[in-house]
Amino acid sequence: MSILVSARNLVKKFGSLTAVDGISFEIREAECFGFLGPNGAGKTTTVRMIHCVSPVTGGTLIVNGLPAHINNRALKKMTGVIPQEIALDNDLTVYENLIVFAHFFDIPKREAKKRIAELLKFVELEAKRNSKIDALSTGMKRRLLVARALLNNPKLIVADEPTTGLDPQARHLIWQRLRQLKSQGVTLILTTQYMEEAQQLCDRIVIMHQGQIFKEGVPSKLVEEEIGREVVEVRVPKEEDEKIIQQLSSFSCGHERVGDTLYFYCRDGQGLMRRMIELDLHNYLTRPATLEDVFLKLTGRGLIE
Amino acid sequence: MNLSYRIYYVFLRNLVSYKRFVVPTFLVSLIEPLFYLITFGIGMGAYMGQFGGKPYLYFLVPGVLVSSVMMSSTFECLYGTFVKMIHEKLYDSLIATPVSAEDAVAGDIAWAVFRGLVSGSLMMLVAILMGILPGSLLSSLLLLLLMIFVGILFASLAMIVTSVSPSFDFFNYYTELIITPMLFFSGVFFPLDRFPAWMKTLSNFMPLTHAVKISRAVFSGEYESGLILNFLVILVLEMIAFYIGIKMMKRRLIK
Numbered sequence: 001m002s003i004l005v006s007a008r009n010l011v012k013k014f015g016s017l018t019a020v021d022g023i024s025f026e027i028r029e030a031e032c033f034g035f036l037g038p039n040g041a042g043k044t045t046t047v048r049m050i051h052c053v054s055p056v057t058g059g060t061l062i063v064n065g066l067p068a069h070i071n072n073r074a075l076k077k078m079t080g081v082i083p084q085e086i087a088l089d090n091d092l093t094v095y096e097n098l099i100v101f102a103h104f105f106d107i108p109k110r111e112a113k114k115r116i117a118e119l120l121k122f123v124e125l126e127a128k129r130n131s132k133i134d135a136l137s138t139g140m141k142r143r144l145l146v147a148r149a150l151l152n153n154p155k156l157i158v159a160d161e162p163t164t165g166l167d168p169q170a171r172h173l174i175w176q177r178l179r180q181l182k183s184q185g186v187t188l189i190l191t192t193q194y195m196e197e198a199q200q201l202c203d204r205i206v207i208m209h210q211g212q213i214f215k216e217g218v219p220s221k222l223v224e225e226e227i228g229r230e231v232v233e234v235r236v237p238k239e240e241d242e243k244i245i246q247q248l249s250s251f252s253c254g255h256e257r258v259g260d261t262l263y264f265y266c267r268d269g270q271g272l273m274r275r276m277i278e279l280d281l282h283n284y285l286t287r288p289a290t291l292e293d294v295f296l297k298l299t300g301r302g303l304i305e
Numbered sequence: 306m307n308l309s310y311r312i313y314y315v316f317l318r319n320l321v322s323y324k325r326f327v328v329p330t331f332l333v334s335l336i337e338p339l340f341y342l343i344t345f346g347i348g349m350g351a352y353m354g355q356f357g358g359k360p361y362l363y364f365l366v367p368g369v370l371v372s373s374v375m376m377s378s379t380f381e382c383l384y385g386t387f388v389k390m391i392h393e394k395l396y397d398s399l400i401a402t403p404v405s406a407e408d409a410v411a412g413d414i415a416w417a418v419f420r421g422l423v424s425g426s427l428m429m430l431v432a433i434l435m436g437i438l439p440g441s442l443l444s445s446l447l448l449l450l451l452m453i454f455v456g457i458l459f460a461s462l463a464m465i466v467t468s469v470s471p472s473f474d475f476f477n478y479y480t481e482l483i484i485t486p487m488l489f490f491s492g493v494f495f496p497l498d499r500f501p502a503w504m505k506t507l508s509n510f511m512p513l514t515h516a517v518k519i520s521r522a523v524f525s526g527e528y529e530s531g532l533i534l535n536f537l538v539i540l541v542l543e544m545i546a547f548y549i550g551i552k553m554m555k556r557r558l559i560k
Protein backbone atom coordinates (compact mmCIF):
# COMPACT_ATOMS: atom_id res chain seq x y z
CA MET A 1 0.00 0.00 0.00
CA SER A 2 1.43 3.40 -0.85
CA ILE A 3 2.23 6.09 1.66
CA LEU A 4 0.15 9.26 1.49
CA VAL A 5 1.67 11.23 4.36
CA SER A 6 5.13 10.85 5.74
CA ALA A 7 6.54 12.92 8.59
CA ARG A 8 10.14 12.90 9.85
CA ASN A 9 11.06 14.75 13.03
CA LEU A 10 8.22 17.14 12.43
CA VAL A 11 8.38 20.25 14.61
CA LYS A 12 5.97 23.14 15.06
CA LYS A 13 6.69 26.11 17.25
CA PHE A 14 4.47 29.05 18.15
CA GLY A 15 7.01 31.58 19.37
CA SER A 16 8.78 29.90 22.25
CA LEU A 17 6.12 27.22 22.66
CA THR A 18 6.83 23.90 20.99
CA ALA A 19 3.44 22.46 20.04
CA VAL A 20 4.78 19.53 18.03
CA ASP A 21 8.11 18.24 19.16
CA GLY A 22 9.86 16.10 16.59
CA ILE A 23 7.32 13.43 15.64
CA SER A 24 7.60 10.86 12.86
CA PHE A 25 4.80 8.80 11.36
CA GLU A 26 3.50 7.46 8.09
CA ILE A 27 -0.09 7.35 6.90
CA ARG A 28 -1.00 4.86 4.21
CA GLU A 29 -3.49 5.35 1.48
CA ALA A 30 -7.05 4.21 2.26
CA GLU A 31 -6.47 3.67 5.96
CA CYS A 32 -7.93 5.49 8.92
CA PHE A 33 -5.15 6.97 10.99
CA GLY A 34 -5.96 8.44 14.38
CA PHE A 35 -4.23 11.01 16.55
CA LEU A 36 -5.22 10.60 20.18
CA GLY A 37 -4.22 12.81 23.01
CA PRO A 38 -5.41 15.08 25.80
CA ASN A 39 -6.09 18.80 25.37
CA GLY A 40 -3.10 20.65 24.04
CA ALA A 41 -1.26 17.50 22.94
CA GLY A 42 -0.67 18.96 19.48
CA LYS A 43 -3.23 16.99 17.46
CA THR A 44 -4.84 19.94 15.71
CA THR A 45 -1.47 21.54 15.09
CA THR A 46 -0.24 18.34 13.44
CA VAL A 47 -3.21 17.82 11.15
CA ARG A 48 -3.24 21.49 10.15
CA MET A 49 0.29 21.06 8.90
CA ILE A 50 -0.78 17.95 6.99
CA HIS A 51 -3.57 19.72 5.14
CA CYS A 52 -1.27 22.63 4.40
CA VAL A 53 -2.87 25.51 6.27
CA SER A 54 -0.07 25.88 8.79
CA PRO A 55 3.63 26.09 7.91
CA VAL A 56 6.09 23.51 9.21
CA THR A 57 8.77 24.82 11.58
CA GLY A 58 11.20 21.93 11.28
CA GLY A 59 11.65 18.40 9.97
CA THR A 60 10.05 17.13 6.80
CA LEU A 61 6.44 16.50 5.94
CA ILE A 62 5.59 14.98 2.58
CA VAL A 63 1.94 14.85 1.58
CA ASN A 64 0.88 13.08 -1.59
CA GLY A 65 4.42 13.23 -2.93
CA LEU A 66 5.00 16.94 -2.30
CA PRO A 67 6.41 18.82 0.69
CA ALA A 68 3.56 20.28 2.71
CA HIS A 69 3.35 23.97 1.90
CA ILE A 70 0.77 26.67 2.35
CA ASN A 71 0.55 27.17 -1.43
CA ASN A 72 -0.10 23.52 -2.20
CA ARG A 73 -3.40 24.08 -4.01
CA ALA A 74 -3.35 20.64 -5.59
CA LEU A 75 -3.48 18.97 -2.20
CA LYS A 76 -6.18 21.29 -0.92
CA LYS A 77 -8.23 20.48 -3.97
CA MET A 78 -8.29 16.76 -3.12
CA THR A 79 -8.73 17.19 0.63
CA GLY A 80 -11.86 17.55 2.70
CA VAL A 81 -11.49 19.17 6.10
CA ILE A 82 -13.85 18.84 9.06
CA PRO A 83 -12.44 21.46 11.43
CA GLN A 84 -12.48 21.15 15.20
CA GLU A 85 -14.25 24.46 15.60
CA ILE A 86 -17.57 24.88 13.87
CA ALA A 87 -16.61 27.35 11.16
CA LEU A 88 -19.71 27.78 9.05
CA ASP A 89 -20.75 30.92 7.25
CA ASN A 90 -23.40 32.36 9.57
CA ASP A 91 -24.58 34.91 7.02
CA LEU A 92 -25.67 32.15 4.66
CA THR A 93 -28.21 29.35 4.64
CA VAL A 94 -27.30 25.66 4.64
CA TYR A 95 -27.61 25.46 0.88
CA GLU A 96 -25.71 28.69 0.29
CA ASN A 97 -22.90 27.52 2.53
CA LEU A 98 -22.46 24.52 0.29
CA ILE A 99 -22.86 26.25 -3.07
CA VAL A 100 -20.36 28.96 -2.10
CA PHE A 101 -17.89 26.31 -1.01
CA ALA A 102 -18.39 24.43 -4.25
CA HIS A 103 -17.22 27.57 -6.07
CA PHE A 104 -13.99 27.53 -4.14
CA PHE A 105 -13.27 24.10 -5.60
CA ASP A 106 -14.18 25.13 -9.17
CA ILE A 107 -17.11 22.72 -9.21
CA PRO A 108 -19.46 23.66 -12.08
CA LYS A 109 -22.84 24.91 -10.93
CA ARG A 110 -24.93 22.07 -12.27
CA GLU A 111 -22.71 19.40 -10.80
CA ALA A 112 -22.56 21.31 -7.52
CA LYS A 113 -26.34 21.37 -7.24
CA LYS A 114 -26.58 17.64 -7.83
CA ARG A 115 -23.82 16.94 -5.36
CA ILE A 116 -25.37 19.16 -2.69
CA ALA A 117 -28.67 17.34 -2.98
CA GLU A 118 -26.89 14.01 -2.53
CA LEU A 119 -24.83 15.24 0.39
CA LEU A 120 -27.76 16.78 2.25
CA LYS A 121 -29.37 13.40 2.03
CA PHE A 122 -26.17 11.67 3.12
CA VAL A 123 -26.02 13.69 6.34
CA GLU A 124 -29.81 13.79 6.78
CA LEU A 125 -30.18 17.54 6.53
CA GLU A 126 -32.56 17.82 3.56
CA ALA A 127 -35.24 19.39 5.73
CA LYS A 128 -32.85 22.17 6.76
CA ARG A 129 -31.79 23.12 3.25
CA ASN A 130 -32.95 26.73 3.55
CA SER A 131 -32.34 27.29 7.24
CA LYS A 132 -29.89 29.83 8.55
CA ILE A 133 -26.93 28.40 10.44
CA ASP A 134 -28.12 29.91 13.73
CA ALA A 135 -31.23 27.77 13.49
CA LEU A 136 -29.25 24.51 13.50
CA SER A 137 -28.35 22.43 16.53
CA THR A 138 -24.71 21.62 17.19
CA GLY A 139 -25.18 18.13 15.80
CA MET A 140 -26.69 19.50 12.60
CA LYS A 141 -23.85 21.96 12.24
CA ARG A 142 -21.32 19.17 12.58
CA ARG A 143 -23.17 17.14 9.98
CA LEU A 144 -23.15 20.14 7.67
CA LEU A 145 -19.39 20.38 8.18
CA VAL A 146 -19.16 16.75 7.07
CA ALA A 147 -21.22 17.48 3.96
CA ARG A 148 -19.12 20.53 3.19
CA ALA A 149 -15.93 18.50 3.51
CA LEU A 150 -17.23 16.02 0.94
CA LEU A 151 -18.22 18.48 -1.79
CA ASN A 152 -15.01 18.02 -3.75
CA ASN A 153 -15.07 14.19 -3.62
CA PRO A 154 -11.93 14.21 -1.50
CA LYS A 155 -9.30 11.48 -1.58
CA LEU A 156 -8.17 12.56 1.85
CA ILE A 157 -10.42 13.56 4.73
CA VAL A 158 -9.06 15.30 7.78
CA ALA A 159 -11.54 15.13 10.64
CA ASP A 160 -10.52 17.04 13.76
CA GLU A 161 -12.65 15.80 16.64
CA PRO A 162 -15.70 15.46 14.39
CA THR A 163 -18.11 14.27 17.06
CA THR A 164 -17.31 16.53 19.99
CA GLY A 165 -20.46 17.58 21.78
CA LEU A 166 -22.81 15.28 19.91
CA ASP A 167 -25.49 12.95 21.23
CA PRO A 168 -25.10 9.20 20.59
CA GLN A 169 -27.39 9.22 17.54
CA ALA A 170 -25.53 11.99 15.80
CA ARG A 171 -22.19 10.48 16.76
CA HIS A 172 -23.11 7.10 15.33
CA LEU A 173 -24.41 8.70 12.16
CA ILE A 174 -21.11 10.47 11.63
CA TRP A 175 -19.16 7.30 12.38
CA GLN A 176 -21.22 5.37 9.87
CA ARG A 177 -20.67 8.00 7.22
CA LEU A 178 -16.94 8.08 7.83
CA ARG A 179 -16.72 4.26 7.67
CA GLN A 180 -18.72 4.34 4.46
CA LEU A 181 -16.22 6.76 2.94
CA LYS A 182 -13.31 4.64 4.07
CA SER A 183 -14.81 1.62 2.40
CA GLN A 184 -14.81 3.65 -0.81
CA GLY A 185 -11.05 4.03 -0.55
CA VAL A 186 -10.82 7.46 1.04
CA THR A 187 -7.91 8.04 3.42
CA LEU A 188 -9.12 9.28 6.77
CA ILE A 189 -7.08 11.24 9.29
CA LEU A 190 -8.89 11.58 12.57
CA THR A 191 -8.10 13.29 15.82
CA THR A 192 -10.12 12.44 18.85
CA GLN A 193 -10.26 12.30 22.60
CA TYR A 194 -12.92 9.62 22.53
CA MET A 195 -11.26 6.24 22.79
CA GLU A 196 -14.38 4.56 21.53
CA GLU A 197 -14.25 6.65 18.40
CA ALA A 198 -10.68 5.59 17.72
CA GLN A 199 -11.60 1.95 18.28
CA GLN A 200 -14.62 2.27 16.02
CA LEU A 201 -12.86 3.93 13.13
CA CYS A 202 -9.09 3.70 13.19
CA ASP A 203 -6.82 1.09 11.69
CA ARG A 204 -3.81 2.60 13.37
CA ILE A 205 -3.40 5.26 15.99
CA VAL A 206 -0.71 7.28 17.66
CA ILE A 207 -1.06 8.54 21.18
CA MET A 208 0.27 12.06 21.53
CA HIS A 209 1.17 13.94 24.65
CA GLN A 210 2.93 17.30 24.97
CA GLY A 211 3.81 17.38 21.29
CA GLN A 212 5.34 13.93 21.22
CA ILE A 213 4.19 10.50 20.14
CA PHE A 214 4.11 8.07 23.05
CA LYS A 215 2.87 4.96 21.31
CA GLU A 216 1.85 3.84 17.89
CA GLY A 217 -0.15 0.81 16.86
CA VAL A 218 -3.38 -0.97 16.11
CA PRO A 219 -5.97 0.00 18.74
CA SER A 220 -6.91 -3.51 19.96
CA LYS A 221 -3.29 -4.65 20.10
CA LEU A 222 -2.22 -1.55 21.94
CA VAL A 223 -4.82 -2.25 24.59
CA GLU A 224 -3.68 -5.80 25.00
CA GLU A 225 0.00 -4.98 25.09
CA GLU A 226 -0.28 -2.09 27.44
CA ILE A 227 -3.10 -3.10 29.74
CA GLY A 228 -4.23 -6.66 29.21
CA ARG A 229 -7.74 -7.88 28.57
CA GLU A 230 -9.57 -6.79 31.62
CA VAL A 231 -9.66 -4.11 34.23
CA VAL A 232 -10.90 -4.70 37.75
CA GLU A 233 -11.79 -1.63 39.71
CA VAL A 234 -12.00 -1.94 43.48
CA ARG A 235 -13.31 0.93 45.55
CA VAL A 236 -11.70 0.57 48.96
CA PRO A 237 -10.02 3.01 51.30
CA LYS A 238 -6.36 3.61 50.51
CA GLU A 239 -5.24 2.04 53.80
CA GLU A 240 -6.35 -1.38 52.60
CA ASP A 241 -4.32 -1.29 49.38
CA GLU A 242 -1.35 -3.15 50.73
CA LYS A 243 -3.45 -5.96 52.18
CA ILE A 244 -5.45 -6.48 49.01
CA ILE A 245 -2.44 -6.33 46.72
CA GLN A 246 -0.80 -8.90 48.92
CA GLN A 247 -3.85 -11.17 48.77
CA LEU A 248 -4.05 -10.92 44.98
CA SER A 249 -0.35 -11.05 44.25
CA SER A 250 -0.56 -14.50 42.65
CA PHE A 251 -2.42 -13.10 39.64
CA SER A 252 0.45 -10.92 38.44
CA CYS A 253 -1.77 -8.04 37.48
CA GLY A 254 -0.47 -4.49 37.21
CA HIS A 255 -2.15 -2.20 39.70
CA GLU A 256 -2.61 1.49 40.24
CA ARG A 257 -4.33 3.69 42.79
CA VAL A 258 -6.19 6.68 41.40
CA GLY A 259 -8.35 8.71 43.77
CA ASP A 260 -10.84 6.43 45.49
CA THR A 261 -10.20 3.46 43.24
CA LEU A 262 -7.63 0.71 43.06
CA TYR A 263 -7.23 -0.57 39.49
CA PHE A 264 -5.96 -3.99 38.48
CA TYR A 265 -4.94 -4.54 34.86
CA CYS A 266 -5.10 -8.24 34.02
CA ARG A 267 -4.81 -10.84 31.27
CA ASP A 268 -7.20 -13.05 33.20
CA GLY A 269 -9.80 -11.10 35.09
CA GLN A 270 -11.95 -14.16 35.78
CA GLY A 271 -9.49 -15.75 38.21
CA LEU A 272 -9.05 -12.50 40.02
CA MET A 273 -12.80 -12.09 40.28
CA ARG A 274 -13.24 -15.53 41.81
CA ARG A 275 -10.56 -14.79 44.33
CA MET A 276 -12.28 -11.56 45.23
CA ILE A 277 -15.53 -13.33 45.86
CA GLU A 278 -13.66 -15.76 48.11
CA LEU A 279 -12.11 -12.85 49.95
CA ASP A 280 -15.60 -11.38 50.31
CA LEU A 281 -14.64 -8.02 48.81
CA HIS A 282 -17.61 -5.91 47.67
CA ASN A 283 -17.46 -2.65 45.72
CA TYR A 284 -15.63 -4.02 42.73
CA LEU A 285 -16.31 -3.95 39.05
CA THR A 286 -14.77 -5.83 36.20
CA ARG A 287 -14.84 -4.61 32.61
CA PRO A 288 -12.92 -5.13 29.36
CA ALA A 289 -9.81 -3.03 29.03
CA THR A 290 -10.23 -0.13 26.59
CA LEU A 291 -8.06 2.32 24.79
CA GLU A 292 -8.99 4.75 27.50
CA ASP A 293 -6.99 2.75 29.98
CA VAL A 294 -3.99 2.83 27.65
CA PHE A 295 -4.47 6.52 27.21
CA LEU A 296 -4.66 7.22 30.93
CA LYS A 297 -1.72 5.00 31.63
CA LEU A 298 0.46 6.69 29.04
CA THR A 299 -0.59 10.27 29.46
CA GLY A 300 -1.92 10.42 32.97
CA ARG A 301 0.51 8.85 35.42
CA GLY A 302 3.02 6.07 35.71
CA LEU A 303 1.77 2.56 36.38
CA ILE A 304 3.18 0.74 39.33
CA GLU A 305 4.05 -2.69 38.05
CA MET B 306 1.81 36.94 -3.82
CA ASN B 307 -0.23 33.87 -4.56
CA LEU B 308 -3.17 35.56 -6.28
CA SER B 309 -5.56 33.82 -8.67
CA TYR B 310 -8.94 34.17 -10.35
CA ARG B 311 -10.44 32.74 -7.15
CA ILE B 312 -10.64 36.31 -5.87
CA TYR B 313 -13.89 36.33 -7.80
CA TYR B 314 -15.29 33.42 -5.77
CA VAL B 315 -14.63 35.29 -2.55
CA PHE B 316 -16.33 38.35 -4.03
CA LEU B 317 -19.25 36.12 -4.98
CA ARG B 318 -19.52 34.76 -1.44
CA ASN B 319 -19.89 38.31 -0.18
CA LEU B 320 -22.49 39.04 -2.82
CA VAL B 321 -24.56 36.01 -1.78
CA SER B 322 -24.45 37.06 1.87
CA TYR B 323 -25.20 40.68 0.92
CA LYS B 324 -28.60 39.76 -0.49
CA ARG B 325 -30.06 39.97 2.98
CA PHE B 326 -28.61 43.37 3.71
CA VAL B 327 -29.29 45.11 0.42
CA VAL B 328 -32.26 47.18 1.58
CA PRO B 329 -30.77 48.50 4.84
CA THR B 330 -27.39 49.26 3.26
CA PHE B 331 -28.96 51.02 0.30
CA LEU B 332 -31.00 53.10 2.70
CA VAL B 333 -27.89 54.04 4.67
CA SER B 334 -26.05 54.81 1.45
CA LEU B 335 -28.86 57.13 0.44
CA ILE B 336 -29.51 58.79 3.75
CA GLU B 337 -25.90 59.66 4.45
CA PRO B 338 -25.36 61.68 1.28
CA LEU B 339 -28.72 63.33 1.67
CA PHE B 340 -27.70 64.36 5.15
CA TYR B 341 -24.48 65.93 3.88
CA LEU B 342 -26.05 67.59 0.89
CA ILE B 343 -28.91 69.03 2.88
CA THR B 344 -27.05 70.22 5.98
CA PHE B 345 -23.87 71.40 4.32
CA GLY B 346 -25.08 72.05 0.82
CA ILE B 347 -28.36 73.74 1.30
CA GLY B 348 -27.96 74.93 4.90
CA MET B 349 -24.44 76.28 4.69
CA GLY B 350 -24.55 76.90 0.98
CA ALA B 351 -26.93 79.76 1.66
CA TYR B 352 -24.13 81.64 3.44
CA MET B 353 -21.31 80.55 1.17
CA GLY B 354 -22.34 82.37 -1.95
CA GLN B 355 -20.79 81.42 -5.26
CA PHE B 356 -17.75 79.20 -5.74
CA GLY B 357 -15.96 79.92 -8.97
CA GLY B 358 -19.15 81.19 -10.46
CA LYS B 359 -21.29 78.21 -9.39
CA PRO B 360 -23.45 77.42 -6.35
CA TYR B 361 -21.74 75.78 -3.35
CA LEU B 362 -23.35 72.41 -4.07
CA TYR B 363 -21.23 72.05 -7.21
CA PHE B 364 -18.20 72.43 -4.99
CA LEU B 365 -19.51 70.06 -2.35
CA VAL B 366 -20.83 67.14 -4.40
CA PRO B 367 -17.56 65.90 -5.99
CA GLY B 368 -15.85 65.92 -2.58
CA VAL B 369 -18.65 64.11 -0.85
CA LEU B 370 -18.70 61.54 -3.67
CA VAL B 371 -15.15 60.37 -3.02
CA SER B 372 -15.43 60.64 0.73
CA SER B 373 -18.46 58.37 0.74
CA VAL B 374 -16.40 55.85 -1.23
CA MET B 375 -13.67 56.24 1.35
CA MET B 376 -16.10 55.66 4.20
CA SER B 377 -17.81 52.56 2.80
CA SER B 378 -14.69 50.79 1.67
CA THR B 379 -12.92 51.61 4.93
CA PHE B 380 -15.72 50.30 7.10
CA GLU B 381 -16.15 47.17 5.04
CA CYS B 382 -12.49 46.20 5.44
CA LEU B 383 -12.45 47.14 9.13
CA TYR B 384 -15.62 45.75 10.61
CA GLY B 385 -16.74 43.43 7.82
CA THR B 386 -13.40 41.71 7.50
CA PHE B 387 -12.78 41.59 11.23
CA VAL B 388 -16.09 39.82 11.88
CA LYS B 389 -15.34 37.30 9.15
CA MET B 390 -11.87 36.72 10.51
CA ILE B 391 -12.46 36.52 14.25
CA HIS B 392 -16.10 35.79 14.89
CA GLU B 393 -16.98 33.59 11.98
CA LYS B 394 -13.57 32.04 11.25
CA LEU B 395 -14.44 32.37 7.62
CA TYR B 396 -10.86 32.87 6.55
CA ASP B 397 -9.85 29.65 8.30
CA SER B 398 -12.33 27.70 6.21
CA LEU B 399 -11.28 29.51 3.05
CA ILE B 400 -7.59 28.77 3.27
CA ALA B 401 -8.28 25.06 3.67
CA THR B 402 -9.66 25.14 0.10
CA PRO B 403 -7.76 26.00 -3.10
CA VAL B 404 -8.48 29.66 -2.29
CA SER B 405 -5.23 31.13 -0.94
CA ALA B 406 -4.99 33.63 1.90
CA GLU B 407 -4.04 36.27 -0.68
CA ASP B 408 -7.10 35.44 -2.79
CA ALA B 409 -9.30 35.69 0.27
CA VAL B 410 -7.99 39.09 1.34
CA ALA B 411 -7.97 40.47 -2.21
CA GLY B 412 -11.53 39.17 -2.64
CA ASP B 413 -12.58 41.13 0.41
CA ILE B 414 -10.83 44.23 -0.89
CA ALA B 415 -12.66 43.81 -4.20
CA TRP B 416 -15.87 43.53 -2.27
CA ALA B 417 -15.15 46.70 -0.29
CA VAL B 418 -14.42 48.52 -3.55
CA PHE B 419 -17.78 47.39 -4.85
CA ARG B 420 -19.48 48.65 -1.72
CA GLY B 421 -17.69 51.97 -2.14
CA LEU B 422 -18.78 52.14 -5.74
CA VAL B 423 -22.39 51.51 -4.75
CA SER B 424 -22.30 54.29 -2.16
CA GLY B 425 -20.58 56.69 -4.52
CA SER B 426 -22.99 56.03 -7.38
CA LEU B 427 -26.04 56.36 -5.17
CA MET B 428 -24.63 59.66 -4.02
CA MET B 429 -24.13 60.76 -7.58
CA LEU B 430 -27.69 59.72 -8.38
CA VAL B 431 -29.04 61.82 -5.52
CA ALA B 432 -27.00 64.79 -6.70
CA ILE B 433 -28.25 64.39 -10.24
CA LEU B 434 -31.84 64.21 -9.00
CA MET B 435 -31.18 67.43 -7.10
CA GLY B 436 -30.06 68.99 -10.37
CA ILE B 437 -26.34 69.00 -9.63
CA LEU B 438 -25.10 67.48 -12.88
CA PRO B 439 -21.58 66.37 -13.80
CA GLY B 440 -20.10 68.24 -16.79
CA SER B 441 -20.82 65.45 -19.26
CA LEU B 442 -21.58 61.76 -19.57
CA LEU B 443 -17.86 61.14 -19.87
CA SER B 444 -17.40 62.93 -16.55
CA SER B 445 -19.81 60.56 -14.83
CA LEU B 446 -18.03 57.52 -16.24
CA LEU B 447 -14.63 58.86 -15.24
CA LEU B 448 -15.99 59.55 -11.78
CA LEU B 449 -17.02 55.90 -11.46
CA LEU B 450 -13.52 54.89 -12.49
CA LEU B 451 -12.04 57.25 -9.93
CA MET B 452 -14.26 55.69 -7.25
CA ILE B 453 -12.68 52.32 -8.00
CA PHE B 454 -9.18 53.69 -7.49
CA VAL B 455 -10.20 55.48 -4.31
CA GLY B 456 -11.93 52.33 -3.08
CA ILE B 457 -8.86 50.15 -3.59
CA LEU B 458 -6.74 52.66 -1.73
CA PHE B 459 -8.91 52.96 1.36
CA ALA B 460 -9.90 49.29 1.46
CA SER B 461 -6.22 48.34 1.42
CA LEU B 462 -5.32 50.88 4.10
CA ALA B 463 -8.14 49.53 6.27
CA MET B 464 -6.85 45.98 5.71
CA ILE B 465 -3.52 47.03 7.20
CA VAL B 466 -5.32 48.34 10.28
CA THR B 467 -7.44 45.19 10.57
CA SER B 468 -4.37 42.99 10.31
CA VAL B 469 -2.97 44.40 13.55
CA SER B 470 -6.23 45.02 15.37
CA PRO B 471 -6.77 43.10 18.60
CA SER B 472 -10.45 44.12 18.85
CA PHE B 473 -13.17 46.35 17.47
CA ASP B 474 -12.18 49.17 19.82
CA PHE B 475 -8.89 49.53 18.01
CA PHE B 476 -10.72 50.71 14.90
CA ASN B 477 -11.78 53.86 16.74
CA TYR B 478 -8.19 55.08 16.74
CA TYR B 479 -8.07 54.78 12.99
CA THR B 480 -11.47 56.24 12.25
CA GLU B 481 -11.28 59.05 14.82
CA LEU B 482 -7.62 59.97 14.44
CA ILE B 483 -7.15 59.48 10.71
CA ILE B 484 -10.34 59.08 8.71
CA THR B 485 -12.47 61.79 10.34
CA PRO B 486 -9.73 64.48 10.34
CA MET B 487 -9.04 63.56 6.73
CA LEU B 488 -12.65 64.32 5.93
CA PHE B 489 -12.22 67.87 7.23
CA PHE B 490 -8.72 68.68 6.04
CA SER B 491 -8.95 67.42 2.48
CA GLY B 492 -10.99 70.21 1.05
CA VAL B 493 -14.25 68.30 0.91
CA PHE B 494 -16.39 70.94 2.56
CA PHE B 495 -14.39 74.11 2.04
CA PRO B 496 -11.45 75.16 -0.13
CA LEU B 497 -7.97 74.74 1.27
CA ASP B 498 -6.57 78.06 0.07
CA ARG B 499 -7.74 79.95 3.16
CA PHE B 500 -5.88 77.53 5.46
CA PRO B 501 -2.47 78.48 6.88
CA ALA B 502 0.51 77.16 4.92
CA TRP B 503 1.37 74.34 7.34
CA MET B 504 -2.16 73.02 7.06
CA LYS B 505 -1.97 73.03 3.29
CA THR B 506 1.26 71.08 3.49
CA LEU B 507 -0.32 68.65 5.90
CA SER B 508 -3.32 68.17 3.67
CA ASN B 509 -1.04 67.12 0.84
CA PHE B 510 -0.11 64.10 2.92
CA MET B 511 -3.73 63.06 3.05
CA PRO B 512 -4.65 60.81 0.17
CA LEU B 513 -8.22 62.06 0.18
CA THR B 514 -7.01 65.57 -0.74
CA HIS B 515 -5.72 64.25 -4.05
CA ALA B 516 -8.86 62.26 -4.72
CA VAL B 517 -11.03 65.30 -4.02
CA LYS B 518 -8.99 67.45 -6.41
CA ILE B 519 -9.35 64.94 -9.21
CA SER B 520 -13.01 64.41 -8.48
CA ARG B 521 -13.75 68.12 -8.60
CA ALA B 522 -11.91 68.55 -11.89
CA VAL B 523 -13.58 65.56 -13.48
CA PHE B 524 -17.00 66.65 -12.23
CA SER B 525 -16.72 70.07 -13.81
CA GLY B 526 -14.73 68.89 -16.81
CA GLU B 527 -12.07 71.53 -16.17
CA TYR B 528 -8.78 69.63 -16.19
CA GLU B 529 -5.28 70.90 -15.49
CA SER B 530 -1.92 69.17 -15.84
CA GLY B 531 -1.22 69.03 -12.08
CA LEU B 532 -3.91 66.35 -11.79
CA ILE B 533 -1.55 63.75 -13.18
CA LEU B 534 0.55 64.15 -10.07
CA ASN B 535 -2.53 63.78 -7.86
CA PHE B 536 -3.43 60.62 -9.69
CA LEU B 537 0.08 59.21 -9.41
CA VAL B 538 0.04 59.78 -5.65
CA ILE B 539 -3.15 57.73 -5.37
CA LEU B 540 -1.92 55.02 -7.70
CA VAL B 541 1.44 54.52 -6.02
CA LEU B 542 -0.03 54.69 -2.53
CA GLU B 543 -2.67 52.13 -3.31
CA MET B 544 -0.24 49.70 -4.87
CA ILE B 545 1.89 49.88 -1.77
CA ALA B 546 -1.09 49.64 0.57
CA PHE B 547 -2.57 46.70 -1.36
CA TYR B 548 0.70 44.80 -1.19
CA ILE B 549 1.32 45.51 2.49
CA GLY B 550 -2.32 44.92 3.44
CA ILE B 551 -2.33 41.48 1.89
CA LYS B 552 1.07 40.55 3.32
CA MET B 553 0.10 41.64 6.82
CA MET B 554 -3.27 39.94 6.71
CA LYS B 555 -1.59 36.76 5.52
CA ARG B 556 0.79 36.92 8.43
CA ARG B 557 -2.16 37.20 10.76
CA LEU B 558 -4.19 34.45 9.10
CA ILE B 559 -1.49 31.82 8.74
CA LYS B 560 -0.04 30.59 11.98
Ligand SMILES: Nc1ncnc2c1ncn2[C@@H]1O[C@H](COP(=O)(O)OP(=O)(O)OP(=O)(O)O)[C@@H](O)[C@H]1O
Pocket residue numbers: 014017018019037038039040041042043044045046084193560
Ligand atom coordinates in the same frame (compact mmCIF):
# COMPACT_ATOMS: atom_id res chain seq x y z
N1 LIG C 1 -2.18 29.70 16.89
C1 LIG C 1 -1.53 29.34 18.00
N2 LIG C 1 -0.73 30.22 18.63
C2 LIG C 1 -0.07 29.88 19.76
N3 LIG C 1 -0.14 28.67 20.34
C3 LIG C 1 -0.93 27.75 19.77
C4 LIG C 1 -1.67 28.03 18.58
N4 LIG C 1 -2.36 26.92 18.23
C5 LIG C 1 -2.07 26.00 19.17
N5 LIG C 1 -1.22 26.48 20.10
C6 LIG C 1 -0.66 25.74 21.25
O1 LIG C 1 -0.13 24.53 20.77
C7 LIG C 1 -0.39 23.49 21.68
C8 LIG C 1 -1.08 22.35 20.94
O2 LIG C 1 -2.36 22.77 20.58
P1 LIG C 1 -3.35 21.91 19.69
O3 LIG C 1 -4.50 22.77 19.35
O4 LIG C 1 -2.60 21.30 18.58
O5 LIG C 1 -3.80 20.79 20.70
P2 LIG C 1 -4.87 19.64 20.52
O6 LIG C 1 -4.17 18.35 20.75
O7 LIG C 1 -5.59 19.79 19.23
O8 LIG C 1 -5.83 19.92 21.74
P3 LIG C 1 -7.44 19.82 21.87
O9 LIG C 1 -7.77 18.42 22.17
O10 LIG C 1 -7.73 20.71 23.02
O11 LIG C 1 -8.02 20.30 20.58
C9 LIG C 1 -1.20 24.07 22.80
O12 LIG C 1 -0.32 24.33 23.87
C10 LIG C 1 -1.73 25.37 22.25
O13 LIG C 1 -1.87 26.32 23.25
Ligand SMILES: [Mg+2]
Pocket residue numbers: 043044045084160
Ligand atom coordinates in the same frame (compact mmCIF):
# COMPACT_ATOMS: atom_id res chain seq x y z
MG1 LIG D 1 -7.47 20.17 18.70
